[in-house]
Amino acid sequence: MNKNSFSSDIYPILFLTIVVCIAVVGLVLTNSVTEERIEEARTEALKEILIAQFPDMDTFEYDEDIEVYTIYDQDQEIIGYAFETEADGYGGEIELLVALEGTDMREGNIIVKGISVLFHGETPGLGARIEEDAFLNQFEGTNVEDIRLTDDGGDIDAISGATVSTEAVVNTVHESALEKAALIRENMEVSA
Amino acid sequence: MNKFVDYFRNGIMESNPVLVLLLGLCPALAVSTSIDNGLGMTAAVLFVLLFANIIISLIRDFIPARVRIPVFIVIIATLVTIVDLSMQAFLPDLSKSLGIYIPLIVVNCIILGRAEAFASKHKLTESIADALGMVVGFGIALLLISMFRQLFGTGKLSIFGLQFLRVPGLAENPMAIFILPMGAFLVLGVLLAAFRYMGVVSGE
Amino acid sequence: MNNLFSIFIGMALINNFILTRFLGLCPFFGVSKKLSSAVSMGVAVILVMAGASAITWVLFFKVLVPFGVDYMSTVIFILVIASLVQIVEISIRRTNITLYNALGIYLPLITTNCAVLGVTFINARSDFTFVETMASAFGAGVGFTLVLAIMSGIRERLELADIPESFEGVPVAFLVAMMLGMAFLAFGGMV
Numbered sequence: 001m002n003k004n005s006f007s008s009d010i011y012p013i014l015f016l017t018i019v020v021c022i023a024v025v026g027l028v029l030t031n032s033v034t035e036e037r038i039e040e041a042r043t044e045a046l047k048e049i050l051i052a053q054f055p056d057m058d059t060f061e062y063d064e065d066i067e068v069y070t071i072y073d074q075d076q077e078i079i080g081y082a083f084e085t086e087a088d089g090y091g092g093e094i095e096l097l098v099a100l101e102g103t104d105m106r107e108g109n110i111i112v113k114g115i116s117v118l119f120h121g122e123t124p125g126l127g128a129r130i131e132e133d134a135f136l137n138q139f140e141g142t143n144v145e146d147i148r149l150t151d152d153g154g155d156i157d158a159i160s161g162a163t164v165s166t167e168a169v170v171n172t173v174h175e176s177a178l179e180k181a182a183l184i185r186e187n188m189e190v191s192a
Numbered sequence: 193m194n195k196f197v198d199y200f201r202n203g204i205m206e207s208n209p210v211l212v213l214l215l216g217l218c219p220a221l222a223v224s225t226s227i228d229n230g231l232g233m234t235a236a237v238l239f240v241l242l243f244a245n246i247i248i249s250l251i252r253d254f255i256p257a258r259v260r261i262p263v264f265i266v267i268i269a270t271l272v273t274i275v276d277l278s279m280q281a282f283l284p285d286l287s288k289s290l291g292i293y294i295p296l297i298v299v300n301c302i303i304l305g306r307a308e309a310f311a312s313k314h315k316l317t318e319s320i321a322d323a324l325g326m327v328v329g330f331g332i333a334l335l336l337i338s339m340f341r342q343l344f345g346t347g348k349l350s351i352f353g354l355q356f357l358r359v360p361g362l363a364e365n366p367m368a369i370f371i372l373p374m375g376a377f378l379v380l381g382v383l384l385a386a387f388r389y390m391g392v393v394s395g396e
Numbered sequence: 397m398n399n400l401f402s403i404f405i406g407m408a409l410i411n412n413f414i415l416t417r418f419l420g421l422c423p424f425f426g427v428s429k430k431l432s433s434a435v436s437m438g439v440a441v442i443l444v445m446a447g448a449s450a451i452t453w454v455l456f457f458k459v460l461v462p463f464g465v466d467y468m469s470t471v472i473f474i475l476v477i478a479s480l481v482q483i484v485e486i487s488i489r490r491t492n493i494t495l496y497n498a499l500g501i502y503l504p505l506i507t508t509n510c511a512v513l514g515v516t517f518i519n520a521r522s523d524f525t526f527v528e529t530m531a532s533a534f535g536a537g538v539g540f541t542l543v544l545a546i547m548s549g550i551r552e553r554l555e556l557a558d559i560p561e562s563f564e565g566v567p568v569a570f571l572v573a574m575m576l577g578m579a580f581l582a583f584g585g586m587v
Contacts, residue, residue: 262475273471276467301422374581381568381571384567
């Protein structure tokens with residue numbers, strides 16, 4: 001009887017343990033097959049986003065300290081910089097990638113090459129229109145000083161019905177571009 | 193063989209998981225913004241449900257009743273993780289647009305429900321038939337919902353980037369509410385009522 | 397502080413679990429027929445969400461990520477939630493039988509409630525700190541309870557309404573959910 005109750009207690013636990021062990025082995029195997037591929041897919045996706053802004057890009061480098069990508073062309077010349085930033089939109093965070101031209105980053109010489117929207121939760125038909133080219137193209141080749149809404153004396157027209165979203169994007173791009181440009185310049189001075 | 197067909201049919205018609213049993217609503221509503229997403233989710237559920245039913249049906253005589261549910265959960269969660277990792281590796285775009293709804297297949301009531309109510313009591317072939325029927329039923333529901341949402345919400349219909357219908361007028365000024373979460377409630381509510389009206393499914 | 401408040405509001409109102417993320421729909425349509433049971437269910441969900449978020453945060457950021465096995469998170473999280481629900485159920489049954497009678501039948505349902513697992517995934521993916529995780533968990537729970545309670549109130553009234561036969565019951569509940577969602581859309585832009 002003693003033995004019986006022992007086995008009726010032990011068996012379920014033993015069974016569950018075996019199932020868990022098999023599951024863990026299965027997961028480790030799957031991970032070893034997919035891990036490298038996932039990393040590759042992520043790099044590829046990133047490369048695609050960067051190439052959309054820098055068609056001449058050959059390679060890029062990521063500086064973890066200042067969180068900036070440096071973009072090189074085929075001759076290994078710097079053609080620009082890019083960084084990711086977040087704006088507080090109407091429906092949560094808007095993730096943006098901002099591309100800067102490869103200038104000396106002195107004041108008045110900071111030029112936005114373009115921006116891409118990586119992720120947003122804005123309302124379709126209203127705030128989501130920040131994804132449209134008509135809005136995004138306004139940023140291309142614009143001096144950071146002019147990246148303000150036309151109402152504030154800048155060059156960017158707001159989208160009607162999407163004031164919160166456009167203001168968030170424009171102000172974030174303006175502020176973060178100035179901030180990152182200063183960091184990039186500091187780096188340049190150190191290495192020079 | 194006859195039984196096989198019966199169990200398969202049952203999942204599509206009398207106990208369609210989404211339209212009749214109202215199970216698996218989270219994924220059905222959340223990812224039905226486009227047909228692509230709907231098909232991707234159906235494929236993921238197919239893999240998990242099929243293998244969960246197969247494995248559980250094979251080991252059903254050995255599973256101690258007391259740890260039944262934890263065993264099911266471990267098996268399902270493992271299968272879901274395999275799907276999740278494979279999708280991230282080989283279909284990164286789809287994986288990104290389905291987001292947390294892929295790992296959430298773990299708590300999709302259809303899968304645990306079928307494991308408990310069907311696979312743990314039936315033979316292998318019957319469990320496979322049940323899984324296939326359920327997934328086809330789930331897929332049909334998802335396809336219907338996502339088709340209406342995509343059509344009204346964008347004015348276009350396309351599968352995997354291949355556009356085959358564009359409604360003039362609607363495409364320029366789409367009814368964005370259908371893409372919004374509310375649109376999912378609207379479409380499913382009206383679909384259910386329409387099916388009841390036509391007598392396809394019975395009311396409460 | 398401001399940040400915690402915006403996480404809370406974001407989870408509870410702007411990205412409400414039921415209305416915009418479709419998490420926790422099964423209890424939403426099952427339990428939302430009576431106000432009292434909706435509130436009991438909501439309280440149980442808040443408790444489990446808070447507990448599960450705290451435990452999974454520690455496990456994810458202190459164990460899984462440092463050891464590079466974060467791909468195990470799905471399996472671990474669901475096991476944590478399942479055991480937590482068991483423990484809560486047993487301890488409530490032993491200590492407070494009235495509370496058990498009120499909450500008991502809802503507890504097993506919570507294991508397969510996608511809202512609980514959903515909040516743990518969202519926390520892990522958002523790289524929240526521990527305090528932010530708790531704000532997010534409470535926000536999600538409160539938002540869930542709020543919508544469940546509103547819905548049950550509306551459904552109690554709907555019982556008396558003259559609804560076309562094919563829309564009775566669940567279909568009309570979906571339409572009400574749609575309208576609630578539109579109302580909640582106005583919370584956007586609050587933070």
